[in-house]
Amino acid sequence: MSYINNLIVTFVQLLPKSIVRVFSGKYIAGDTLQDAVSLTLELNKKGIYTTIDVLGEDISTRDEAIYAKNECSKILDAIKKFKLKSNLSIKPTQMGLMLDSDFCYQQLSELLDKAVAIDNFVRIDMEDSNTTDKTFALYKRLRQKYNNVGVVVQSYLKRTLPDVKSLLPFKTNFRLCKGIYIEPEEIAFKSKNEIRKNYLDSLRFMLQNDLYVGIATHDEYLVNESYKMIKELNVSVNKFEFQMLLGVREDLRTKINEDGYKVRVYVPFGKDWYAYSIRRLKENPQVAGHIVKNLFGLK
Numbered sequence: 344m345s346y347i348n349n350l351i352v353t354f355v356q357l358l359p360k361s362i363v364r365v366f367s368g369k370y371i372a373g374d375t376l377q378d379a380v381s382l383t384l385e386l387n388k389k390g391i392y393t394t395i396d397v398l399g400e401d402i403s404t405r406d407e408a409i410y411a412k413n414e415c416s417k418i419l420d421a422i423k424k425f426k427l428k429s430n431l432s433i434k435p436t437q438m439g440l441m442l443d444s445d446f447c448y449q450q451l452s453e454l455l456d457k458a459v460a461i462d463n464f465v466r467i468d469m470e471d472s473n474t475t476d477k478t479f480a481l482y483k484r485l486r487q488k489y490n491n492v493g494v495v496v497q498s499y500l501k502r503t504l505p506d507v508k509s510l511l512p513f514k515t516n517f518r519l520c521k522g523i524y525i526e527p528e529e530i531a532f533k534s535k536n537e538i539r540k541n542y543l544d545s546l547r548f549m550l551q552n553d554l555y556v557g558i559a560t561h562d563e564y565l566v567n568e569s570y571k572m573i574k575e576l577n578v579s580v581n582k583f584e585f586q587m588l589l590g591v592r593e594d595l596r597t598k599i600n601e602d603g604y605k606v607r608v609y610v611p612f613g614k615d616w617y618a619y620s621i622r623r624l625k626e627n628p629q630v631a632g633h634i635v636k637n638l639f640g641l642k
């Protein structure tokens with residue numbers, strides 16, 4: 344299967360950029376912040392929230408990190424100006440995490456000060472496992488000063504449930520996802536069942552301990568099990584939301600919304616779309632499979 348997936352990645356890379364753009368467009372709002380604003384307004388009309396992300400990661404200089412922070416700051420300005428039902432997601436490496444953690448903390452502090460002023464929230468995405476410890480350290484440091492910051496955990500990592508438990512004293516606002524990077528089997532579950540089990544065990548711990556959770560998945564099994572858990576534990580609707588990526592399982596998203604649960608869509612935008620799409624494909628070739636299926640209209 345992975346051989347086929349790798350072939351698909353190679354195939355996608357051989358396609359002209361203009362064609363890749365057509366089908367990766369489903370997953371990306373557009374090149375500009377205005378594109379993300381327009382899309383958010385459309386989704387808001389349907390009662391769906393968003394979290395906006397400016398594409399880009401793996402920066403190598405402070406200037407690039409400062410530029411990215413300024414772009415994020417503009418997102419917060421737009422949220423205020425257009426009264427968007429949205430918040431901000433950031434990639435810690437894009438903010439300079441791997442350059443200098445103090446500098447990255449300062450960058451995030453600036454964004455969080457601004458978010459506090461407009462009663463908004465910043466989600467720190469989780470990247471590959473080389474960044475996990477540094478990301479949690481950054482989050483814990485920020486959390487001492489700010490209430491409006493949350494982090495992400497990945498259920499494919501074996502460390503995740505202990506991590507979730509260790510973040511309990513911080514009354515953490517979590518996003519719980521499976522994880523998108525390719526990780527070694529020493530540290531990551533590889534089977535679907537183990538990843539699902541770790542997801543549900545982590546979710547149960549969060550909900551039982553009154554922690555807010557963004558249930559980020561398109562896996563219908565996990566959505567159904569989350570529904571059951573929410574009912575079983577009698578969880579208040581203001582303690583969770585469902586989260587999905589733009590362009591993925593819109594049918595399921597609509598159903599959850601119609602069932603009366605809060606849904607938030609992750610809306611990336613930016614000129615870095617090609618590099619982003621190709622990197623995503625390389626990191627997780629299964630996504631290439633989804634793209635090719637979309638390309639050929641397969642379900």
Ligand SMILES: Cc1cc2nc3c(=O)[nH]c(=O)nc-3n(C[C@H](O)[C@H](O)[C@H](O)COP(=O)(O)OP(=O)(O)OC[C@H]3O[C@@H](n4cnc5c(N)ncnc54)[C@H](O)[C@@H]3O)c2cc1C
Binds near residue numbers: 468520586
């Ligand atoms: C809001 C949000 C934020 C996220 N943030 C992070 C993060 O910070 N760090 C991180 O590592 N990962 C993040 N992810 C990605 C996540 O970890 C998974 O890789 C991704 O959601 C696929 O897992 P799944 O739970 O949807 O289950 P899967 O079993 O992968 O997918 C379930 C079904 O959804 C559909 N599907 C899934 N992905 C696609 C796609 N790309 N195109 C078309 N159909 C698709 C398919 O029908 C598939 O069968 C995020 C995901 C979401 C929804």
